Amino acid sequence: MMREHLSTSSSCAAEERELREFFSGILTRDIPGEGISDPGRFLVGVNAGIDRNARGYRPVLRHIGRPALFVPLFSTAVLLIIAAIVLFPSVETLDSQEALFSGLFNENDLLGIADLSPTTPMLDDIMIFEQSANRELISEEASSASDASSLNTAIDLTLLDDVPYSAVVSASLNYLSQEDVLEKLSDAEAESIVRELEQQKIRIL
Amino acid sequence: MQPPRETDILDACRQGDRAAFNLLVRKYQDRVFQVVHRMVADQDDARDIAQEVFIKAYEKVAEFRGDAQVFTWLYRIAVNLSLNHIRKGRLRTFFSMSDDHHQIQDTSPSPSVSFEQEELRRLVRDGVDHLPEKQKAVFILRYYEELSYDEIATILKTSVGGLKANYHHATKKIEEYVKTRM
Numbered sequence: 159m160m161r162e163h164l165s166t167s168s169s170c171a172a173e174e175r176e177l178r179e180f181f182s183g184i185l186t187r188d189i190p191g192e193g194i195s196d197p198g199r200f201l202v203g204v205n206a207g208i209d210r211n212a213r214g215y216r217p218v219l220r221h222i223g224r225p226a227l228f229v230p231l232f233s234t235a236v237l238l239i240i241a242a243i244v245l246f247p248s249v250e251t252l253d254s255q256e257a258l259f260s261g262l263f264n265e266n267d268l269l270g271i272a273d274l275s276p277t278t279p280m281l282d283d284i285m286i287f288e289q290s291a292n293r294e295l296i297s298e299e300a301s302s303a304s305d306a307s308s309l310n311t312a313i314d315l316t317l318l319d320d321v322p323y324s325a326v327v328s329a330s331l332n333y334l335s336q337e338d339v340l341e342k343l344s345d346a347e348a349e350s351i352v353r354e355l356e357q358q359k360i361r362i363l
Numbered sequence: 364m365q366p367p368r369e370t371d372i373l374d375a376c377r378q379g380d381r382a383a384f385n386l387l388v389r390k391y392q393d394r395v396f397q398v399v400h401r402m403v404a405d406q407d408d409a410r411d412i413a414q415e416v417f418i419k420a421y422e423k424v425a426e427f428r429g430d431a432q433v434f435t436w437l438y439r440i441a442v443n444l445s446l447n448h449i450r451k452g453r454l455r456t457f458f459s460m461s462d463d464h465h466q467i468q469d470t471s472p473s474p475s476v477s478f479e480q481e482e483l484r485r486l487v488r489d490g491v492d493h494l495p496e497k498q499k500a501v502f503i504l505r506y507y508e509e510l511s512y513d514e515i516a517t518i519l520k521t522s523v524g525g526l527k528a529n530y531h532h533a534t535k536k537i538e539e540y541v542k543t544r545m
Contacts, residue, residue, distance in 0.1 A: 193393030200414065204388055207418040345447040352450045
């Protein structure tokens with residue numbers, strides 16, 4: 159089909175010829191070309207990986223399939239994207255940051271953040287952003303709550319009701335390891351985030 | 364004694380025969396490594412991903428019905444894992460955590476190859492590395508691996524027409540990339 163087209167279109171044929179000439183002199187197919195440098199070690203590594211997975215040890219992915227963690231992890235990833243846009247003004251976007259913010263971030267994301275890690279010091283710093291009225295409320299709840307986890311969750315929800323999104327993002331970023339979060343992203347999550355960035359016309363290498 | 368047929372090896376693999384699977388690894392490890400290496404550039408990453416390709420292949424061998432060739436099936440896994448690696452690398456770079464992952468690996472210049480040729484190769488390699496994911500995969504499989512469009516269509520699960528367009532765009536972009544930097 160292509161040959162037929164080239165025989166009838168002189169411009170395409172000329173372009174095709176030009177490309178052939180260009181690449182014929184440059185691209186040698188032996189780059190990088192070499193094979194496995196140590197086949198024995200490679201094979202051992204493959205078999206060790208098979209054994210490791212057979213035992214159910216998947217360092218990165220073993221938690222991803224659990225819905226309870228999926229939402230917070232994805233929310234965190236979204237947070238990182240938003241934070242990057244806020245923190246790196248050089249990032250090019252055709253839409254305003256606000257539009258991206260509201261487009262990516264919804265109430266469910268915030269609830270996911272609340273569940274993410276209720277005992278981390280992140281909460282303390284979120285409190286810094288909070289106003290005095292909320293501090294009193296938190297204090298009251300702290301005195302009556304018997305369970306630390308439920309207390310923290312209550313604090314989270316209370317704070318998240320009033321604290322601006324941007325403040326939550328700022329506070330969270332101080333305590334989240336970006337590398338850890340990225341490592342925990344599933345392949346599908348990474349793909350969807352990259353796609354989202356590209357759709358938002360954000361330049362990503 | 365005749366070497367075992369690939370279908371027999373696959374049957375044995377489905378029964379959990381690790382020795383049979385190791386035969387497949389030995390047979391295809393270099394090709395898989397090379398295609399991954401072209402996708403991800405970094406040699407250590409390429410070796411890790413190539414190992415992961417075979418680990419995944421072993422775990423999924425029961426699902427492989429044999430309607431495609433083994434190397435096509437392995438290439439599909441390799442391309443998918445490589446693309447996943449690239450995406451995470453892009454995100455990592457985006458967050459300014461590491462900018463080492465996508466550095467172009469300079470190959471040591473051979474005494475017989477001029478500096479200009481080496482520089483040109485590096486530019487082309489750089490150009491390939493800057494292609495969008497899909498075009499990069501198509502270009503590598505078509506040009507370097509010399510696969511047919513039908514084989515690539517099977518690997519990437521896409522149409523031949525789309526592949527041809529992708530290949531054309533890829534070559535044009537590489538050409539432009541190189542020419543603007545020469």
